[in-house]
Amino acid sequence: MSGRYDHLDESSVRERPSRRGSRPRTKDRPAHEDAVVGTVTGVDRGRFTTRLDGTTVIAMRARELGRTRIVVGDRVAMVGDTSAEPDALARIVRVLERDTVLRRSADDTDTVERVIVANADQLVIVTALADPEPRARMVDRCLVAAYDAGLDPLLLLTKADLADPATFLQNYTALDVPHVVSRSGPDGGLDSAGVEEVRAHLVGRTSVLVGHSGVGKSTLVNALVPDAARATGVVNAVTGRGRHTSSSAVGLELPEGGWVVDTPGVRSFGLGHVDPSTFIQHFDDLSPGADGCPRGCGHDEPECALDAWVADGHAGPSGRARLESLRRLLRSRTGEERDPD
Incomplete structure (x- = not known):
């Protein structure tokens, strides 16, 4: 039985050109x-x-970076048009190693x-x-x-x-946090006196402002950097909460030197990524006493050796208050003491 394609041979078949081109692929970047x-x-x-x-240079992520996260404060290597012209667009090809996160x-x-934020060295905790x-x-x-991040804390109390x-x-007081x-x-x-005192702590450093909405972060930034033009809001009289006015983090250069990063207001600060067992490392006067603790001690239980360490005077006159501060931080991580949203 003959078919409609019997007269065709291999020379009649047309090969489609490859869309991939003839250049060999390589994994080398x-x-x-x-x-x-x-x-x-x-x-x-x-x-x-x-x-x-x-x-100021606007850039996009190069394809070879894949899904590499890039955040405010990152030091990045760029190629392409870095002329800073209005329509210029560079490419970020590499994110340098971060000092802090x-x-x-x-x-x-x-x-x-x-x-x-990356590469900051000071966290300014703003609260009204x-x-x-x-x-x-x-x-x-x-x-x-x-x-946990290796940043120096500064407590700013407004109003x-x-x-x-x-x-x-x-x-x-026992934590000796500057304020x-x-x-x-x-x-x-x-x-103005408060602004100038804050400014003295920020000059020459990279500082991140964190706090609830309505506590004055953006107001402070506008005072420190006059052309920042950060939007400010008011506190809701019914809920007692501030309105979110900053939608994303932004880094601003201080006229006197240094950087300040304004962040959106937060209502909670999850610490699920932090290992509570590392907290003791930040209390130099208490950490030696932990050597006598049982394996797996959470430092907030009856068997904890820190109570005897403090009672014997090894942690100095403020040892008891320091230990209570440590345990309060531990409880804040485990959720035993939490503020309502």
Whole structure:
């Protein structure tokens, strides 16, 4: 039985050209030896604002980086058009090794870390003494995050004209956390004396501002960097919560030198990525006493050897208060003492 294709032979078959081309594939990535290094100051929908030799360069992620996370504070190597012209677009081809990483998780049961900022060296924990009410557990969690990341903490208390800061500061006397107390100025912002005291702590450093909405972070940034134009909001009279005015982290260069990173207001600070057993390492006067603890001691239980260490005077006159502060931080991580959202 003959078919309609019997007259065809191999010469009648037309081969389609390969769309992949004839160039052999390779897994070797280009070295990009001509890349220049800048610092990421903003992230917005796949575009990265960077500072390079005093100019602002917009860049995108190179394909070879895949899903590599790039955050504010990252030092990145760029190629392409780094001229800083209005339509220029560079490519980020490499993220340099980070010195520090400030992280948080969605909640204490989530071990997936979310990087807030890279390469900072100071965490400024901003809290109002009233309107909204201060939450010591939130401050405790931020302190844990700072210790875990290797950042120096600075406590900034705003609106001291509405409440006495002495009572709140008693929670942190034993921790010897540096602090600045500021009153409200005539325009509703921070008073000039408070701004200047904060500025003295920030010059020459890379500092991250963290705190609830409505406590004055963006107001402070506008005072420190006059052309920042960060949006500010008010506190809801019914809920006592601030309105989110900053939608993303942004790094701003201080006129006197140094950087400040303003972050969106947070209502919770998950520490699911932090191992509580490492907390003791940040208490130099207590950590030697942990050598006598039973295996797996959480340092907040009857068998803990730290009680005897403190009672014997090894931790100095503030040992008992320091131990209670350590245990308060531990409880803030395990969720035994939590502020309502």
